[in-house]
Amino acid sequence: MRADQAAARGERYAPFIASRFVRARRQGFLSLISLLSALGFLVGVASLIVALSLMTGFQEDVVRRILGANAHLVVFPMNQSRTIEDPEAARAALAGVSGVVATEPVVQGFGGIVAPGGEIQWTSLAGIDPRLSRAVTDIGANVQEGTLDALSSAGPSGRPGIVIGREMASRLGVTVGDVVRVMVPRPKVSPWGVSVRTPTFEVVGVFSTGFHDYDLNWSFVPLATAQEIWGTGTGVHRLGVRIGSLADLHETQQAVSRALAAPAAGGGFFVSSIMEHNRPFFAALRLEKLLMFVAVGLIVIVAALGVVSTLVLTVTQKRREVGVLVALGATPAGVMRIFVLQGLSMGVLGTLLGALLGVGLSVVLDRFQLIRLDPGVYYLDHLPFTVRPADLAAIVGVAVLVALLATLYPAWRAARLDPVESLRHE
Secondary structure, eight states: HHHHHHHHHHHHHHHHHHHHHHHOSHHHHHHHHHHHHHHHHHHHHHHHHHHHHHHHHHHHHHHHHHHHHHHHHHESSSSSSSSSHHHHHHHHHHTTSEEEEEEEEEEEEEHHHEOSSOOOEEEEEEEEEEHHHHHHHHHGGGGGEGGGGGGOOOOTTTEEEEEEEHHHHHHOOOTTTTTEEEEEEEEETTTTTTEEEEEEEEEEEEEEOOOOHHHHHEEEHHHHHHHHOOOTTOSSSEEEEEEEEEEGGHHHHHHHHHHTTTHHHHHHHEEEHHHHHTTTHHHHHHHHHHHHHHHHHHHHHHHHHHHHHHHHHHHHHHHHHHHHHHHTOOOHHHHHHHHHHHHHHHHHHHHHHHHHHHHHHHHHHHTTTSSBBBTSSSSSSSSOOOHHHHHHHHHHHHHHHHHHHHHHHHHHHHHTHHHHHHHHHO
């Protein structure tokens, strides 16, 4: 026990000598390499934090917009050629499902919107109940001109209303109050042959989700009007479902499927989620963030090579000192610990300063919106930055681990030095 205590006391020289090596003056080129190594970790860690906070902020903003513009779960009839004949029975069955916040019936089709000047733009036309839709999606909150609630009643012209996206309104050259025709590619048999339905609508709202595809290709009309156009009667093509927590998406999806399988709900449904609809896109976002981490992380690897160079030169320069330490009773483990602590101190110092710099830059760039974008080209007016504690911990942990690994080989070489040879050459 006394021998162990003596050994433990003897090993206390390692931090002291390592600090002296780090703070030693008159080392010239060696001191410069040490400084550059610490700066390499500082720049690498700061760059990683800023890059990942940018990717995280961008992803969160994109995902928030996608989740807001779409229902979290969508219920379809098992036979795609049929409709949900009794949507109210299905909605009543879902009302008691834990996690379900709201539901809405939707009739979905395609048509071409024809402006008064003759311009035409094809669109995905959804028949909705604006009162129910507000609880399921954020489309109502994204209406910038007019209002989604105007779909509930005929416009001033006496025609049913239509809400279109900002990009479509710009292409067609229409605004709130204009009357447009909708060409529905559903043949209508008449005594004069087959024709295409062309109901007229009054533009009662213009929305902007921030997504070019949505704002160009989505349009909304009253549910009853859509049912009449596509001949679904009281039936609908699908049900949109909003849930309380996306963390429970899979469990809620299964609960919804079980509830709809009950005879009272009508049966014959299948349920898909927004994650399934956008799986390739979300996977691409995750891959992009990983590639960014690897690409910017190479700076840390370069800094680690600087640590290796510093320690190799230190071992070469301090051969005599190492020989004296071993002659005085220092163990190989103690010698190795000296150089590990020396290299690790450079990495840890650079990492901590880099973390402070990276977090500070991200907070300032996000709070003051210093990097502005053209909303006409990008759907964002500035670049968002979000620092996640998990990302910060991962970056700091990887940087410290790289610094530690960089010290092992030079420290091992120092521990293997023969004290007799080291002193003989001096």
